[in-house]
Amino acid sequence: MSYEYMIGQLFEASLYTILFLLAGVFLTTIYLRTHNKQINWLYLAGKYRSVLFTVFYYLLVLRITCFSRIHFQGINLRLFASYEDAWFGGSSHAWQQLLLNIIMFIPLGMTLPFVHRFFRRWYGSLLTLFGGSLLIETIQFVFELGVFEADDLLNNTLGGMLGFCIVMMVLSARTKRWKPLAGYTALPVMILLISLSAFILYWSKPYGNLTYSVFRPYALSQTNVSYRHKLSKKQPMIGMYRLRTPNQKQIRMLIRTLEIKLKLQDQPLINENSIQQVRSYANGQLIINKENGSWSYARIAGDGTNQDNNWLMAKHTGEKLGLVDSAAKLQKPEDSSYAVWVWKLDGTHNGKKGTLMLSCGENGIVNFIDYDVSQYTYVRKEKAISQNRAFSKLKHGEFRASSTITAKRIVFDRAALEYQLDSKNYLQPVYIFWGKSERNEWEIVIPALP
Numbered sequence: 412m413s414y415e416y417m418i419g420q421l422f423e424a425s426l427y428t429i430l431f432l433l434a435g436v437f438l439t440t441i442y443l444r445t446h447n448k449q450i451n452w453l454y455l456a457g458k459y460r461s462v463l464f465t466v467f468y469y470l471l472v473l474r475i476t477c478f479s480r481i482h483f484q485g486i487n488l489r490l491f492a493s494y495e496d497a498w499f500g501g502s503s504h505a506w507q508q509l510l511l512n513i514i515m516f517i518p519l520g521m522t523l524p525f526v527h528r529f530f531r532r533w534y535g536s537l538l539t540l541f542g543g544s545l546l547i548e549t550i551q552f553v554f555e556l557g558v559f560e561a562d563d564l565l566n567n568t569l570g571g572m573l574g575f576c577i578v579m580m581v582l583s584a585r586t587k588r589w590k591p592l593a594g595y596t597a598l599p600v601m602i603l604l605i606s607l608s609a610f611i612l613y614w615s616k617p618y619g620n621l622t623y624s625v626f627r628p629y630a631l632s633q634t635n636v637s638y639r640h641k642l643s644k645k646q647p648m649i650g651m652y653r654l655r656t657p658n659q660k661q662i663r664m665l666i667r668t669l670e671i672k673l674k675l676q677d678q679p680l681i682n683e684n685s686i687q688q689v690r691s692y693a694n695g696q697l698i699i700n701k702e703n704g705s706w707s708y709a710r711i712a713g714d715g716t717n718q719d720n721n722w723l724m725a726k727h728t729g730e731k732l733g734l735v736d737s738a739a740k741l742q743k744p745e746d747s748s749y750a751v752w753v754w755k756l757d758g759t760h761n762g763k764k765g766t767l768m769l770s771c772g773e774n775g776i777v778n779f780i781d782y783d784v785s786q787y788t789y790v791r792k793e794k795a796i797s798q799n800r801a802f803s804k805l806k807h808g809e810f811r812a813s814s815t816i817t818a819k820r821i822v823f824d825r826a827a828l829e830y831q832l833d834s835k836n837y838l839q840p841v842y843i844f845w846g847k848s849e850r851n852e853w854e855i856v857i858p859a860l861p
Contacts, residue, residue: 432467461525468518469543476515476547477556485558493562495626498609499811500834512563513570516540520574524582531579533572540571572598618651619835622811623856629808634816636806638844639824642799647828649795649859650758652787654836657704665704666690669697672732673708673777703785705765710778721773725750728777729769738762754784756830756838761789764830764838787838795859798826801842804857812855818848828859 493512497505520540523530530536544567551557576595583592613620657665666688670676675697679690690697695710722744729735729750739752749770754763765784771777796804802823804810823846830838840859847853 429467431470432463461522465519465522465526468522472515472519473547473550477550477554484552484555486552487558487560487562490561490565493560493566499620499624499626500622502834509562509566512566513573516544516567516570517574517577519543520571520576521578523571523575524578530575533575536575537568537572540575541568543571544568569602573602618837618839618860619833621831621833621839621841621858623831623841624858625809625811629810629812629816631806631808631816634818635820637820637822638802638826639822642797642802642826644797644799646794646797648792649828649840650756651790651793652756652764652830652838653790654703654832654838655786655788656702656836661704662688662699662701665706666697666699669706669708673697705783705785706780707782708777708780710776721771722748722750724773724775725769725771728771728775729767732777734767734769734780734782739767756787758792759789762787790837793840793860795828795840796861798828798842801857801859802826802844805844805855810855810857816853818851821846821848821853823853823855831856 493505493509497509520536523536523539530539541564544564547567548557548559548563552559576598579595580592580599583589583595673695675690675692675695677693679692679697682689682691686700686702688699688701690699693711695708697706697708699706725748726741729752735741735752739754742751742753744751749768751769752767754765756762756764763784763786766781767784768779768781769777770779805823823844825845827843828840829843831841833839842857842859844855844857845853846855
């Protein structure tokens with residue numbers, strides 16, 4: 412989600428909310444006039460400005476969280492699921508969503524104490540904030556506008572109470588009520604200490620978190636898990652790598668080079684966000700991933716050239732364009748006209764990792780290129796756990812699964828040591844086990860570092 416999109420949504424939501432409030436004022440005025448009653452709106456606006464702001468802001472939140480989404484429905488009652496996903500996944504989007512759910516309710520918590528004396532009691536604000544969040548989650552679920560999540564209730568209420576505590580701290584300090592001041596300080600200090608501890612813990616570790624790291628053991632007590640072959644007890648030494656993130660200058664040089672090689676000389680239409688840049692030309696579209704330098708190109712059909720793909724011509728074109736080097740291994744196609752190259756890290760040197768797929772016609776004109784290759788810097792070697800130890804972790808449920816395992820028996824017959832990118836852009840070794848049950852095929856990932 413880009414900042415431009417968020418600002419656009421906020422502006423649109425503010426506009427609709429203001430129109431809704433104006434419509435309410437207009438209808439109320441008509442009702443009072445028809446009953447020969449007068450009302451001074453300026454006087455009421457000044458007297459009840461806190462109430463008006465609270466209503467306005469809540470309608471604004473309701474508009475953003477409910478009525479700016481496509482129709483989908485779900486429910487997730489697992490507490491701290493969003494924290495687990497953000498911590499292990501490490502994606503900026505996950506952290507952004509979590510923090511937004513907290514920050515969004517802070518203004519509500521800050522205005523409630525000025526609405527009525529009842530809300531200056533902590534339980535009055537707590538019940539109101541929880542009820543407001545519960546209403547939003549219920550509307551999302553009933554009208555299929557989002558997912559009813561227990562974590563959203565927690566984060567919204569936490570943010571609101573944080574705003575409440577900040578305001579009450581200021582009011583207590585102004586009236587020199589030191590004992591209540593100490594009580595209102597407890598929640599902000601606790602949040603600060605937990606956040607600081609998590610920050611220190613995260614950055615004190617040599618590597619980042621993996622999506623497949625486990626937060627709680629997975630229950631496998633009703634499932635018989637076995638491996639068909641003998642498991643190795645040797646602890647291999649694995650080369651550790653870090654992703655090279657290209658800077659703006661390197662991205663510009665890459666785009667210019669591709670425009671020359673692919674003969675994309677006309678002025679493109681550009682659509683860009685923090686992750687990728689999409690450049691649409693008259694005869695094709697180029698997509699650049701700014702996080703790792705990978706890219707793809709697709710020619711737009713309709714210029715009368717031959718679209719029949721030819722594998723041998725694709726191989727020749729890939730070499731002619733200088734997209735492959737001696738480290739790339741060419742894969743023989745199986746019922747495919749694509750030429751596919753694969754790069755694998757050797758565990759000792761700087762290098763590339765990924766695949767290149769290329770197709771072109773008999774005339775050598777490129778139809779499609781997917782250069783999903785990233786550059787990595789070698790860091791050091793680390794000793795991984797053995798295959799036997801990794802499978803023992805699997806049997807004890809120390810992994811993350813996308814679905815509930817209800818099978819009575821799973822037999823694994825294949826395992827491999829692969830790399831996965833962590834939240835600090837390091838490549839970490841993981842064991843991947845493949846197996847089958849009565850109805851499903853399974854792929855379980857176990858982190859390989861101790």
